[in-house]
Amino acid sequence: xxxxxxxxVLVAVTVRAVLYRSSLAAFISERVEVxxxxxxxxxxxxxxxxxxxxxxxxxxxxxxxxxxxxYLFHFLIEYAELVFMIxxxxxxxxxxxAIQDFNKxxxxxxxxLIELDKYAPDVAELIRTPMEMHYIPLKVALFYLLNPYxxxxxxxxxxxxxxxxxxxFFILATIKGSAFLSxxxxxxxxxxxxxxxxxxxxxxxxxxxxxxxxxxxxSKSFWLYTMQYAALYLCSxxxxxxxxxxxxxxxxxxxxVYGFILSVPxxxxxxxxxxxxxxxxxxxxxxxxxxxxxxxxxxxxxPLAIKLKEHPVFFMFVQIAIISIFKSYPTVGDIALYxxxxxxxxxxYRFLRNIFILSCVLIVCSLLFPVLxxxxxxxxxANSNFYYAITLTFNIGQILLISxxxxxxxxxxxxxxxxxxxxxxxxxxxxLVLK
Amino acid sequence: SHIVLMxxxxxxxxxxxxxxxxxxxxxxxxxxxxxxxxxxxYRSYEVTVENFLRVLTGRIPPSTPRSKRLLSDDRxxxxxxxxxxxxxxxxxxxxxxxxxxxxxxxxxxxxxQKRRYNELLFIIDTCQGASMYERFYSPNIMAxxxxxxGEDSLSHQPDLGIGVHLMDRYTFYVLEFLExxxxxxxxxxxxxxxxxxxxxxxxxPGHRTDLFQRDPQxxxxxxxxxxxxxxxxxxxxxxxxxxxxGFESKLPKDELATESLKYAEQLPxxxxxxxxxxxxxxxxxxxxxxxxxxxxxxxxxxTYGIKHMKHIF
Numbered sequence: 001x002x003x004x005x006x007x008x009v010l011v012a013v014t015v016r017a018v019l020y021r022s023s024l025a026a027f028i029s030e031r032v033e034v035x036x037x038x039x040x041x042x043x044x045x046x047x048x049x050x051x052x053x054x055x056x057x058x059x060x061x062x063x064x065x066x067x068x069x070x071y072l073f074h075f076l077i078e079y080a081e082l083v084f085m086i087x088x089x090x091x092x093x094x095x096x097x098a099i100q101d102f103n104k105x106x107x108x109x110x111x112x113l114i115e116l117d118k119y120a121p122d123v124a125e126l127i128r129t130p131m132e133m134h135y136i137p138l139k140v141a142l143f144y145l146l147n148p149y150x151x152x153x154x155x156x157x158x159x160x161x162x163x164x165x166x167x168x169f170f171i172l173a174t175i176k177g178s179a180f181l182s183x184x185x186x187x188x189x190x191x192x193x194x195x196x197x198x199x200x201x202x203x204x205x206x207x208x209x210x211x212x213x214x215x216x217x218x219s220k221s222f223w224l225y226t227m228q229y230a231a232l233y234l235c236s237x238x239x240x241x242x243x244x245x246x247x248x249x250x251x252x253x254x255x256x257v258y259g260f261i262l263s264v265p266x267x268x269x270x271x272x273x274x275x276x277x278x279x280x281x282x283x284x285x286x287x288x289x290x291x292x293x294x295x296x297x298x299x300x301x302x303p304l305a306i307k308l309k310e311h312p313v314f315f316m317f318v319q320i321a322i323i324s325i326f327k328s329y330p331t332v333g334d335i336a337l338y339x340x341x342x343x344x345x346x347x348x349y350r351f352l353r354n355i356f357i358l359s360c361v362l363i364v365c366s367l368l369f370p371v372l373x374x375x376x377x378x379x380x381x382a383n384s385n386f387y388y389a390i391t392l393t394f395n396i397g398q399i400l401l402i403s404x405x406x407x408x409x410x411x412x413x414x415x416x417x418x419x420x421x422x423x424x425x426x427x428x429x430x431x432l433v434l435k
Numbered sequence: 436s437h438i439v440l441m442x443x444x445x446x447x448x449x450x451x452x453x454x455x456x457x458x459x460x461x462x463x464x465x466x467x468x469x470x471x472x473x474x475x476x477y478r479s480y481e482v483t484v485e486n487f488l489r490v491l492t493g494r495i496p497p498s499t500p501r502s503k504r505l506l507s508d509d510r511x512x513x514x515x516x517x518x519x520x521x522x523x524x525x526x527x528x529x530x531x532x533x534x535x536x537x538x539x540x541x542x543x544x545x546x547x548q549k550r551r552y553n554e555l556l557f558i559i560d561t562c563q564g565a566s567m568y569e570r571f572y573s574p575n576i577m578a579x580x581x582x583x584x585g586e587d588s589l590s591h592q593p594d595l596g597i598g599v600h601l602m603d604r605y606t607f608y609v610l611e612f613l614e615x616x617x618x619x620x621x622x623x624x625x626x627x628x629x630x631x632x633x634x635x636x637x638x639x640p641g642h643r644t645d646l647f648q649r650d651p652q653x654x655x656x657x658x659x660x661x662x663x664x665x666x667x668x669x670x671x672x673x674x675x676x677x678x679x680x681g682f683e684s685k686l687p688k689d690e691l692a693t694e695s696l697k698y699a700e701q702l703p704x705x706x707x708x709x710x711x712x713x714x715x716x717x718x719x720x721x722x723x724x725x726x727x728x729x730x731x732x733x734x735x736x737x738t739y740g741i742k743h744m745k746h747i748f
Contacts, residue, residue, distance in 0.1 A: 051717045071719050071727070181738050239730065246723040 004138050005096060009089050012145035016088070019155045020081050029156040033369050036329035037266045038064050038193065041080070041157035044073055056248060058256035061266065065159055066192050067244035067253050072162075084154050087165045092141040094168035095340055098175045099137040102313055102344070105175070105210075107133065120419035126412060128347055136343050144340035148366075153333035160333030163192050167337060170196070171316065174203045177210045183232035191240050194261050195297055195323045201305045202319055204229055205312035215309055264290055264328045269387055271369070272330040273395060276388040297326040307410075314409055317341045321402045325395055332366075335398070342405075351408035354400055361397035365390050437506055439490055441477035443519075443529055453597060460602050460610055462594035468610070476503050484534045491515075491542045493551060509550035514558070514659045518606060521561030523584055524569075540570040547573040554647070556659040560605045562587040565641040577624065577647045577654070581605030581631070582638035589637050604636045616656050618663045624651035 019025060028034060029041060037043065047063030047070065050056070057063040057070065076083050110128060113119060119127075144150055153160055170185035182203055189196035204226060205215065213221050245251060260266070267275045274293055281289060300322050308315040317338060324334035349355070368390050375382035415422075447456050447469040458469035477486055489495050490505050507513055519526055525533040546552050557578040559567050564580030571578065581588040581603065590600035591607045602610075608631035616622055628642045628651070644651050657663040 054716065068727075071723070074717070074719060178738060181734070184734055243723065243726050243730070246726060247719055249720070 005093070005141055008138065008142050008145055009092065012088065012092070012151075013085055015146070015151060016085050016154050017081075019151065025155050028152050031152070031156070031370065032269055032373070033271050033332055034152050034156040035158050036160075036270050036331050037268060038261065038329045039159040039163070039331065039333075041159070044069065044159065045077070048073060048077060056250060056252055058248075058250075058252040061256075061260075064257055064260045066257055067247040068188075068191070068240070069159060069162070071247060080157055084157050084161050087161045088145060088150060088154050091161070091165045091168040091337075092145045092340075094165070094172045095144055096137045096141040098168070098172040099140045099344055101172075101175045103130075103133045103136060119416050122420050123416050126347075126416055126420070132347070136346070139343035139346075140340055143343055144336065147336045147339060149332035149336040149339070153331065153336060158331060158333055159192075160331050163189060164333060164337045166192065167196060167199075167320070170199070170203070174206050174316075175313070177207065179207050179229050180232055182207070183229060184236045187233055187236035187240055190237060191244075193327070194258055195327050198298055198301045198319050198323060199316060200230075200233060201301050202308075202312045202316035205305065205309055205315065209310075209312060261328055262290070262294060264293075266329075269373075269384065269391075270329055270331065271391055271394060272328065273326070273391070274328050276384060276391070279384070293326070294328070297323060311409070311413075314345070317344075318402055318406060321398065325398050325402075345405055345409065348405060348408040348412060351411045352404050353407070354404050358397055358401050358404065361393060362401070365394035365397060369394075438474070439476050439503065439505060440474060441482045441487065441490075442475050443479060443482040445475075445479065451598075458601070459594070460607060462592060462596070462601065466610075466614070474502070480529070482529060484528050484532050484538070487528075487534065488538065488542050491551075492545045493549065505551070507551050510553050511551070512554045512556070512659050513552045514556045516558045516560075517567075518560040518603065521559075521563060521567070523563045523566045526559070526561055526567060536567045536570040539567060540572055543571060543576060544573045547575070554649075554654075554658065558609070560588055560603050564588060565643075568641075568643050571643070571646060574646055575648055576643075577651065578643040579627065580641045581636065583641050586638040605631050605638070605640060608635060613656075613660060616660060618657060618661050620655075620657060622656045624654045624656065627656060 019028075035041065043063050044065060047057035047065065050059070050063070051070065051074075073080070073083075106128065107130060114127070150161075166185055166189045170182055170189055173181035173185055186196060186199060186203060189199070207229060208215055208222065208225060211225065213219070213225055215222060241254075244253060264274050264278060267279045269275050277289065277293070278286060301319065304315055304318060308318070320341075321338040324330050324338060327334065369387075372382055372386045372390050376384060376387050446452060447458050454464075456469065457464075457467045460466045460468055477490075490503070493505060495504055505513075517526060519528075521527060524536045527533055543555065546555075552575070554575045555577070557568060557571075557576060559579070560581040561567070563582060563584050563586065565583045568576075568578035568580060569584075582605075589604050591602045591604045593600045609627075612627065612630045624644075628640075631640050633639050647654070655663075
């Protein structure tokens with residue numbers, strides 16, 4: 001399977017190299033959907049230039065990336081394009097290896113459940129075979145590398161690609177079962193953009209499952225393992241933050257990075273939900289609404305953890321999707337990461353109800369973003385409502401996509417244990433409804 | 436040479452001017468002073484005290500075109516002619532601000548210290564014009580004014596067809612005098628001081644020469660007017676060796692012994708042209724690099740086991 005992967009990687013690298021040398025590169029870097037105030041390349045260059053002039057890069061509201069990114073790009077700034085292509089390739093390879101391992105785990109679990117007779121007798125067509133699962137890792141790598149969102153994000157040199165790489169390595173480490181590495185990568189991902197904190201729960205659930213520790217609140221080994229993992233995670237986070245203090249000998253980066261993410265002062269339009277509301281809100285209420293909006297990201301973790309505790313990788317997928325919808329400055333690079341997972345759940349296709357409409361909505365909205373931006377900013381015949389309408393529609397499409405997959409997943413699980421042809425008590429055909 | 440013209444009113448193109456694009460010195464329409472080669476550099480609202488002082492001292496934004504700059508160096512002779520409404524110690528700009536004699540004197544001192552002029556002739560035609568040159572304190576300045584302190588300068592003759600007075604008396608007679616000067620004339624400054632006696636001008640013109648190093652008798656009008664340069668044509672080769680003893684003896688004793696700067700040297704042109712790309716000045720501190728790589732190595736060994744350590748050491 002290495003050869004097709006290498007081929008895919010080569011094609012992806014060629015596409016990116018061609019785009020770097022074309023005139024589209026400048027156009028794409030300017031798009032607000034691709035570059036947000038957090039991860040625009042222009043701001044990284046500006047921060048490094050400020051540093052060369054002897055000024056802290058966090059003075060003023062230009063640079064909102066972490067000191068480790070400063071360190072990385074201080075030496076690699078001439079090879080920036082190469083760095084971003086390599087990060088994309090690393091992400092794809094990490095996802096490939098992760099999904100390969102995950103397939104083995106899924107298959108083993110399925111075998112165990114079949115032997116234990118947990119499945120209903122007529123679900124033969126729902127059982128997954130190694131044959132159909134053989135090409136899934138390659139498809140995942142393909143979906144990530146050749147996704148137009150990823151390509152645009154790479155050509156714009158947005159540091160979202162680096163965040164994606166760290167998250168992909170975190171997923172790889174979790175699926176391989178190494179708690180230490182997974183805690184370290186999760187700490188790195190949280191350090192860069194605050195929201196991967198919510199991925200602590202699915203990672204913990206997966207590692208517990210792997211260690212065969214039952215998830216009961218009274219179980220001592222459960223709490224012991226949780227404490228160990230939490231301690232690893234928090235210690236690595238603290239160590240990384242203290243290390244970044246030593247780069248510039250100041251704590252300036254904390255309000256500039258985390259304060260910026262949490263308090264959302266910059267209201268440049270993007271594909272997220274924050275900018276429009278806060279542009280027209282009175283100062284009096286802005287703190288309250290900032291809290292409400294930010295809670296949205298963290299809020300779904302506990303209910304999903306309770307519902308999906310047997311399926312932590314699916315939980316991770318849903319959580320990454322929720323992060324990329326509800327975070328304060330989303331870009332298409334964040335969307336590309338969870339879309340890469342869609343081939344893993346391709347066996348749910350028969351249960352998906354809205355997939356046609358959703359894909360139409362997503363494609364049309366992606367095409368309408370630059371059109372309505374042009375109409376608003378350049379032609380002056382539209383206004384921000386038009387652009388926000390498309391943002392809203394796009395996010396609704398994403399949310400529907402996630403909820404559709406969620407429903408399909410749960411439905412399949414239900415069918416597996418209760419049989420495909422459900423009947424009510426009086427013998428007529430029953431319908432499954434998600435409550 | 437280089438003329439910077441600042442006109443606050445545009446009389447030639449004023450809609451009430453029945454002879455558009457012309458300003459005559461007399462109603463006989465003999466001399467159109469707004470001829471074909473007049474270039475107004477600062478017009479209407481650009482004529483402010485700030486802009487005037489900026490032109491004099493050279494503190495101009497980098498985007499200013501060359502025609503709006505003074506472009507003088509330490510060998511330039513500068514003529515400054517100002518006219519308008521004024522009073523004891525001030526001249527009015529734009530109906531809303533004034534330039535005072537102190538400001539003007541300080542501006543000239545700045546010009547002297549930056550070596551922006553060799554000799555400066557200052558002519559002013561306003562009421563109580565002599566008050567404007569009373570406060571000068573920089574060397575090599577000669578000043579003429581149309582009236583003494585306490586006197587008004589009067590205008591010459593109205594043109595009833597237009598309805599306004601066309602020119603002031605002092606300016607009219609100075610213009611008449613200067614029309615006779617040609618590039619080879621040997622008329623000196625003393626003749627200029629005699630222009631417009633009280634019988635013609637009603638006010639008493641004044642002048643000030645105490646700051647001027649040379650005797651006004653020896654100063655030619657063409658030193659300041661007409662852009663006359665001293666050109667000596669020779670057919671023999673002259674070697675410009677380091678022997679400048681003859682040149683240095685011409686300097687008067689009390690002149691400041693400052694080195695002369697060419698105009699080009701007033702700007703750091705060499706630095707600007709040959710600017711190399713900036714070297715990166717900032718480097719991450721050693722402690723940080725050490726800490727980071729120590730952490731990375733620790734993570735590596737924790738994951739893959741300590742047994743690899745013995746292969747390294």
